[in-house]
Structure formats: C-alpha cells, structure tokens
Amino acid sequence: xxxxxxxxxxxxxxxxxxxxxxxVLGGDGYxxxxxxxxGVNGTGxxxxxxxxxxxxxxxxxxxxxxFRNSAAIHDRDPDNPSNILLVYNLASVSSNWDSxxxxxxxxxxxxxxxxxxxxxxxxxNLGDPHALRPCNPSVNSSRGNKPFGTPGTTGGxxxxxxxxxxxxxxxxxxxxxLFYSDTRWSSLGLSLxxxxxxxxxxxxxASLVAWHYLDPPSTFERxxxxxxxxxxxxxxxxxxxxxAYVDHPEFxxxxxxxxxNDTTLWFGDxxxxxxxxxxxxxLGSVLVGQAIDPMEFVLNxxxxxxxYYRITTSAGLSSSGGIEYxxxxxxxxxxxxxxxxxxxxxxxxxxGTFSGDLRxxxxxxxxxxxVGNGANDVDDMIFVSFDVFNPGNGSFANGxxxxxxxxxxxxxxxxxxxxxxSFSFFNIAPGGAFGAPVDVELISSVGDTDVLxxxxxxxxxxxxxxxVSFDATLADLNSGSYSATYTFRVWNDRGMFxxxxxxxxxxxxxxxxxxxxxxxxxxxxxxxxxxxxxxAFLSLFSSxxxxxxxxxxxxxxxxxxxAFLxxxxxxxx
Numbered sequence: 001x002x003x004x005x006x007x008x009x010x011x012x013x014x015x016x017x018x019x020x021x022x023x024v025l026g027g028d029g030y031x032x033x034x035x036x037x038x039g040v041n042g043t044g045x046x047x048x049x050x051x052x053x054x055x056x057x058x059x060x061x062x063x064x065x066x067f068r069n070s071a072a073i074h075d076r077d078p079d080n081p082s083n084i085l086l087v088y089n090l091a092s093v094s095s096n097w098d099s100x101x102x103x104x105x106x107x108x109x110x111x112x113x114x115x116x117x118x119x120x121x122x123x124x125n126l127g128d129p130h131a132l133r134p135c136n137p138s139v140n141s142s143r144g145n146k147p148f149g150t151p152g153t154t155g156g157x158x159x160x161x162x163x164x165x166x167x168x169x170x171x172x173x174x175x176x177x178l179f180y181s182d183t184r185w186s187s188l189g190l191s192l193x194x195x196x197x198x199x200x201x202x203x204x205x206a207s208l209v210a211w212h213y214l215d216p217p218s219t220f221e222r223x224x225x226x227x228x229x230x231x232x233x234x235x236x237x238x239x240x241x242x243x244a245y246v247d248h249p250e251f252x253x254x255x256x257x258x259x260x261n262d263t264t265l266w267f268g269d270x271x272x273x274x275x276x277x278x279x280x281x282x283l284g285s286v287l288v289g290q291a292i293d294p295m296e297f298v299l300n301x302x303x304x305x306x307x308y309y310r311i312t313t314s315a316g317l318s319s320s321g322g323i324e325y326x327x328x329x330x331x332x333x334x335x336x337x338x339x340x341x342x343x344x345x346x347x348x349x350x351x352g353t354f355s356g357d358l359r360x361x362x363x364x365x366x367x368x369x370x371v372g373n374g375a376n377d378v379d380d381m382i383f384v385s386f387d388v389f390n391p392g393n394g395s396f397a398n399g400x401x402x403x404x405x406x407x408x409x410x411x412x413x414x415x416x417x418x419x420x421x422s423f424s425f426f427n428i429a430p431g432g433a434f435g436a437p438v439d440v441e442l443i444s445s446v447g448d449t450d451v452l453x454x455x456x457x458x459x460x461x462x463x464x465x466x467x468v469s470f471d472a473t474l475a476d477l478n479s480g481s482y483s484a485t486y487t488f489r490v491w492n493d494r495g496m497f498x499x500x501x502x503x504x505x506x507x508x509x510x511x512x513x514x515x516x517x518x519x520x521x522x523x524x525x526x527x528x529x530x531x532x533x534x535x536a537f538l539s540l541f542s543s544x545x546x547x548x549x550x551x552x553x554x555x556x557x558x559x560x561x562x563a564f565l566x567x568x569x570x571x572x573x
Contacts, residue, residue: 028219030226031324032247040244043254043365048183051244051251055184059241064127065120067105068097070237071134074227078220085220087133087173088143088157088166106135108177109202110145115188125185129228130243131177147196147203148174151210162196163204172215175208176245179252183244192256209256209330213306216327217246249325250308250363253374259366261374262303263328267360267382271302274371275362276378283343283386285496287436288351290388292343297382299339299360303373306330308363311339314356316347317384325363341382351390351434358382389497390431390464392438394490394506398426398467403504409452409474409512419474419512423454425488427462435464437493438503447484451475452510454486461493474512483511520550521567529568537564 040050062070072095077083083092086103093102108131111118118126125131135143142159148171149163157167166174182192182202189200197203217225225246227233245252253261266277279297286292301307306329311321320340328335339358347354362377369376396405409419429435439460455471462468474482486508492500521529523536540548541556548556550563 028222028324030219030222032229032242036242037244037248040248043259043367047251047365048186048255051255052183052186055180055241055244057241059184060239061123062127062129062237062239063120064105064118064122064132066127066237067129067132068120070129070228070234071095071103073234073237074129074224075134076227078223084134086139087135087170088139089136090167090169091136100137103134104137104140106133106140106143107131108133108174109181109190112145113197113202114185114190114200125181125188125190128181128185129237129239130184130225130241131181133177148178149204149207151204151207153207163207168215170215171211172217173221175212175215176217176221176243176249178202178208179212179245179256180243183255184241205256209252210306212245212249212252213308213327213329216308216325217249221246222324249327250365253305253307253364254366257305259368260370261305261307261364261366262369263305263307263362263364263374264302264372264377265307265309265328265360265362265380266300267297267380268300271300272372272378274378275373275376275380277380279382281382281384283384284498285387285389285436286348287492287497287500288348288388288390290348290497291345292348292386294343295341295384297339297341299337299380301328301335301337303369304330304332305364305369305374307374310361310363311358312361313341313358316344316354317356317358318342318344319358321360341384343384348388351388351431353385353387355383355385357384387434389434389436389492390429392427392429392436392462392464392490392492392503394438394440394462394488394504395426395428396423396506396508398424399428401428403506404509405507406509406511407472409472409510411513411515412474412476414479414514415476418476421472422469423472423508424467424469425459425462425490425506426467427464429464432464437461437463437466437496439491439494440468440506441489441491442486443489443505444487445484447510448482449484449486451478451482451514452484452512454508454510456486456488460495472508472510474510474514476514479514481511481513483509485509519567521564521570523547529571533568 037054040054042050071084075084077085077092080092084095085092087106114125116126143164146164148166153165154168157165178192181190191201192205193201193203194205195203225243228239229242231238264271264275266272266275267279268277308325308327310325311319313319341358360380364374366374367376396402405423407421407423409421412419425440427438441458442456453473459468488506490503490506492503521533523533537548548560550560
C-alpha cells in the first residue's frame with residue numbers, strides 16, 4: 001500500500017511517466033535481520049529456490065483462525081491503533097472480530113485456486129498471514145476468485161471482466177503477496193502464469209510484475225511484513241518468516257522475468273557506457289550555522305525493464321529517496337525522477353571543510369543485460385563539498401572586540417600644519433584559516449567632517465588576524481574646537497558568502513582643536529597688515545560689531561583700539 005505517496009512527496013518530484021514511488025520513512029526499523037537472507041546470492045530458478053529455503057526455515061505456521069486475532073497487530077491502522085485497514089477499499093474499521101460482519105478474511109490467492117479448503121485450524125498458504133488480508137465482506141464477495149489484471153489499469157478497485165483490479169494503492173502489495181505464495185508454497189503446486197489461470201494457478205503474471213514496479217513497498221507494507229515475522233511486535237502469532245519480495249523487491253525481475261534487465265541509471269545529459277555518472281558540487285564558502293538551499297538533480301533511467309534502486313548518503317546529507325529503496329516502472333521510453341539533496345543543519349555546526357556524497361545503486365541482480373545494465377550498472381555519485389567559516393568580527397583593537405573608538409587629535413596651531421593620527425580595522429574572527437574575511441564600508445558621517453577627515457576607502461577581504469590602517473586628519477585653516485562621528489558597517493566578505501547580512505556597526509569619534517598663533521589685527525584675513533585692516537577694524541568698531549573686541553573683555557572701548565594698534569604695530573608672525 002502506498003499510503004504515504006503522492007506525485008510530490010517528501011521533496012521527491014516525479015518527472016515524465018515515472019511511477020508514483022513510495023517513500024519509506026527513515027529509520028522505520030522494519031528491515032530483515034542481516035542473517036535472514038544469508039546464502040541468498042543466485043539468480044533465476046536458483047534464486048527462487050534460495051528464497052523458498054529462507055522463508056521456510058524456522059517458519060511457524062499459523063492457522064486461518066489465528067488471523068482473526070493477529071490482524072489487529074499486522075494490519076493496524078497507523079492513524080488509529082484500535083482499527084485495522086482493509087484491503088482494496090482501504091477502510092479503517094474496528095479490529096475486533098465479530099464473526100465476519102465488519103470484516104472477513106480475504107485469500108489473496110483464492111481458496112478455490114489452491115488445494116484444500118480453509119477452516120479455523122487450516123495452516124499452510126490457506127492460513128498464512130502473508131497470503132491473507134482483512135477485507136470488507138461485500139468487496140470480498142465481489143472479487144470472488146478472479147485473477148488480477150491488467151497491467152495498464154489505474155484508479156480504484158473493482159472487476160474488469162475476467163480480471164480484478166486491486167486499486168492503485170494495493171496493486172503492488174497484492175503482487176508481492178502472490179510472489180510469496182508462489183515461492184514459499186510452490187510445493188503445493190501453486191504457480192503464477194501469464195493470462196487467465198486455471199487449476200491452482202494465479203495471474204496475470206505480467207500485470208503483477210508491472211504493478212510491483214509501479215507500487216513499491218510502503219511503510220505500511222514493510223511494517224506489516226515485519227509484524228508478521230517479529231517476536232517483539234507479535235509474540236503470540238509470529239510466524240518467524242518474511243516475504244522476501246517486500247524485503248528485497250529487486251529479486252522479482254530475475255525470478256519472474258529473465259536475466260537480461262536492461263535498465264541503466266545515471267545523472268547528467270549523456271548516458272555513460274558503464275552506467276557510472278559523477279557530479280561534483282563545490283558550494284564554495286558558507287558561515288557557521290548558515291542554511292544551505294536544497295539541490296535538485298535529475299536521475300535518468302533507460303531500458304524497457306523496471307528496476308529498484310537505493311539512494312544512500314554520507315553523514316551531513318539527506319535525500320528525497322526512500323530509506324530502503326525506490327523504483328522505476330517498466331516502460332518503452334526513458335524515465336526520470338528529480339532527486340532533492342539536502343545538506344543537514346549539522347554540517348555547518350562548526351568551522352572546517354565538509355565533504356559528503358550521495359550514491360545511487362541499481363539493485364537489479366541480473367547480469368546478462370550487457371555492459372552498464374542491471375547488475376552491471378555502476379553506481380552513480382554526487383559529491384558535495386564546501387568550507388565552513390566562523391563569522392568575521394571587526395574591531396578597532398587587536399585581540400579584543402572594540403567597536404567604538406574615540407580618537408583625540410589634540411590641539412594644533414592655526415596655519416601651523418594639519419594634525420594626523422592613524423587608526424586601524426582588525427578582523428579578530430576565530431578559526432584562523434576558517435575565520436571569515438570581512439568587508440568594511442562607510443555608512444554615515446556627521447559633525448565637523450570638513451575639518452576632521454579620514455583617508456578611509458571601502459575595504460574588502462580583511463582576513464582573519466589581518467588589519468588595515470587609515471589616517472584621521474585635523475585641518476589647520478580655522479581656529480576652534482571640532483568633533484565628527486564616522487559610522488562603518490562590517491560584513492562577512494560579500495564576494496565569498498552569498499546572501500550574507502552585515503555583522504555589526506563600528507563608530508569612530510574624532511575630536512581636535514585649532515588655536516594658538518592667530519593674527520588678530522589681520523581683520524580681512526588676507527595675510528597682510530595694511531590700511532584695509534585699519535579700515536575694517538574702524539568699521540566694525542563704529543558699528544558695534546563684537547569682532548572688534550580685540551582684548552576679549554566683552555566691551556568695545558578705547559582698550560580695544562589700543563590693543564589693535566599694538567597688534568598692528570607688532571605685525572603678524
């Protein structure tokens with residue numbers, strides 16, 4: 001059942017006519033123990049025999065009557081633990097057995113198409129929970145003993161003339177149940193055939209194979225398989241055996257079709273001869289804690305056959321693929337799927353170099369399809385790398401974080417030459433080679449910026465542990481006390497880090513005074529003492545302008561005239 005699958009699910013977008021692929025949720029815990037399929041390594045009839053042996057060894061057969069109670073465990077509704085999910089119509093109903101009024105026991109391989117008849121004590125395939133499903137009584141009756149088909153049918157469940165269609169949600173589950181019965185219980189004379197079956201046969205095999213690739217095992221089906229087997233999940237009714245075609249759906253082609261699966265998987269525009277494709281992705285530089293946008297890659301499949309594949313990722317990466325496997329459907333044209341690769345948040349937790357990879361493995365086991373096909377298809381790789389940097393940190397001091405600098409240029413003489421002091425921007429980012437360089441730009445200047453100026457120009461890429469210095473200058477043209485404030489913005493290097501925001505602002509406050517040897521008698525400030533200065537003084541004095549207060553006592557009187565004449569007589573230095 002593909003209860004967790006849609007055309008866009010968990011970041012996986014299916015392109016073209018690739019089937020709706022179920023996504024097995026990560027860490028579902030429903031895989032077989034590593035030893036269960038030990039020794040299963042053949043192909044074709046040999047492989048089928050090995051699977052029969054694996055599913056038979058240690059098998060605890062359960063009765064048809066046991067299913068009345070065990071269904072509550074292995075067919076449990078994941079959204080309502082008190083209910084079970086019925087086959088075909090997917091109804092969620094109470095798990096309590098009420099003598100078949102609410103639900104009864106559907107033989108996926110019809111009872112009339114296998115030897116014997118079912119009673120509550122019957123075992124074998126007639127009582128095997130892998131071959132039974134809870135079903136609505138009227139739906140069960142309408143299905144009767146019809147075989148399943150046809151391969152191209154889609155939509156809901158129902159009869160199609162001679163055949164019965166289980167519905168898109170259950171068609172893969174039904175196929176794998178029949179593969180199980182045909183393999184585990186072949187000793188009973190059960191067999192799968194193409195077309196309309198007879199006797200103890202079931203079919204249509206071609207439809208079942210197609211559905212197997214169109215509807216891969218979902219989390220529900222994987223859990224069901226494990227719950228039937230598990231002593232932990234199902235201590236009273238466990239069977240201690242599993243459906244191999246749920247655990248290893250890649251075996252189906254070899255067992256039921258041929259040894260010449262022609263599928264090749266690859267990334268990129270051109271199909272490689274051996275099927276091996278490689279994409280190198282260098283994401284450059286990122287900051288600690290920075291989120292990285294997901295990346296999308298097109299995985300292509302050529303060949304008419306269907307195939308299962310597995311996506312595995314190294315630490316720090318995850319993908320939209322299922323945790324166990326995904327599938328490409330059978331088709332007579334190329335298919336493709338969009339694989340989303342996500343860099344986990346943990347990958348940028350600390351400074352350093354990250355490298356990770358994603359691997360796509362064509363799981364088919366057949367080897368006669370030629371170079372690059374089936375089991376000969378070499379794995380496809382995506383390599384992702386980037387450097388993680390600690391954020392930069394601007395400072396006016398080396399070794400401590402100083403974002404405000406008050407710089408006093410002192411007192412200079414009017415006309416005696418400018419005052420100069422230097423200041424520096426330091427990058428004190430931790431991490432050495434993995435400390436981010438910083439850019440510094442001026443964003444505002446206020447105050448006496450025509451007198452107190454700087455030599456600053458926008459500076460980029462100050463490396464960790466590095467610095468750059470500039471001058472602050474106090475002009476000597478006019479006497480007085482002055483101050484100016486310059487505000488700078490610090491960024492992580494905008495050439496290295498895309499989409500970064502500023503780190504901080506830094507403030508430089510300059511101050512200084514111009515005074516000393518002013519030539520007071522030079523009233524028109526032309527640098528020469530002459531009649532024009534006398535005329536200017538008398539004009540200011542007579543008009544009451546305090547600029548004529550030469551002695552600075554706040555009054556205009558004889559003493560100012562006397563002081564002017566003294567200054568005029570002494571001349572300017």
